[in-house]
Amino acid sequence: MNNRHLTTEQRARLLKLATYASVSVALLLILLKTSVWLMSGSVSLLASLIDSLMDAGASLINLFAVRYALKPADHDHRFGHGKAEALAALAQAAFITGSAVLVMLQGIDRLLNPRGLEAAWLGVAVMLFSIAATMGLLLIQRHVIRRTGSTAIKADALHYRSDLLLNASIIVALLLAHYGIARADALFGLVIALYIGYGALRIGWDAIQILMDHELPDSVRNEALALARAIPGVVDVHDLRTRQSGQQWFMQMHVELPSNLSLAQAHELGEQVRLTITKRFPQAEVLVHKDPV
Known part of the structure; x- marks a missing residue:
């Protein structure tokens, strides 16, 4: 079944499922990464923690925007509140761009000032758990996007797809740093930053097209x-x-x-x-x- 055959109630349930799952995963990863960073002092984990904080902020924006967009039309909004989703996607594009800049700055700093990472294996365990939780969330989001075509959920899913690459690169960087190749972390970070930035441009462009009343396909x-x-x-x-x-x-x-x-x-x-x-x-x-x- 595709988005053309869903009732309004079915669509609302799917969108709420995706937004609540996104916020829950983001908050869980923040708590976990904060605990391990305090124990290890790992700079890579700190960068990942900041990225998760930005994801949580974007997911919360998404949660409230989708709830608002699902409100029925009223006297002041005769065509409904649906464009709140596109506004949320624009806000998330800004968050994604901020994440890309943060990772790029982190990568450049590591290239110029390479240093060893502490508690590498503990960090690897945290990243493996993050990958597993993120993959579970992406499965939910993929299902919702396929059924609803929501722009806001697409933007949110981009966060977590980029997180998979980020977490995988941190695992590789932690292992390479553990064996003496400190600059690997920086190189992986720069590549991921470019990918995140490209995705932010696509999400922002799609949201602008909806706000500008672009024709349906x-x-x-x-x-x-x-x-x-x-x-x-x-x-x-x-x-x-x-x-x-x-x-x-x-x-x-x-x-x-x-x-x-x-x-x-x-x-x-x-x-x-x-x-x-x-x-x-x-x-x-x-x-x-x-x-x-």
Whole structure:
């Protein structure tokens, strides 16, 4: 089942599941990394702890933004609150960029001032646990993204995908440093920083497109047009306009109908068009304008 067949309640449950899981994992990793860093004094673990703190902040923003985006339309927000998701994605892109800069600065400092790492094996154990917890969270997020297509959850998942690389590099760096190759930590960190920065640009760009009312994918538009044109009595369809706001889609179209129809008949055909499209795309709100030909 894909995002086109979910009810509003199912979509809300999935989004809440992903956000609560993200915050829980972030807080657990912060507690664990803080404890081990205090015991070992490892600079690499400190960098990982700071990254987790930034992830937790982004996840909390995501949690409140998704909850707000799921609020139904009201008198002051007649099109709903869905764009809060895109705003959250922009905020997370900023957090991700901050993480990339932090890792780059850490890597440059390690290249210029190489030093040994303490408690390497304890750090490896912490990173292995972090990888396992992060992979479990990513499985949940992947399921939710596949079902809902949420921009905010995509942005959050990027945090934790980058964390997998970061944690794996720290494991390698800890082992190499343990055997006397101190600069390996810096080189791994710089590569990861570039990857994180690239991902932040992609997430930010997608969020901007939603905020700028970018059209839905051509495949969706073409299918909506085909469904409308297949209704018996519809002559043609033109001027289709679409946009997305969070989990809600909006479609407007002009439907050409025979001019000899009564007002009631024209209205009935317009309703058939609307209901046919919303049956295929339950998250779509369809506005049909009837043109006589």
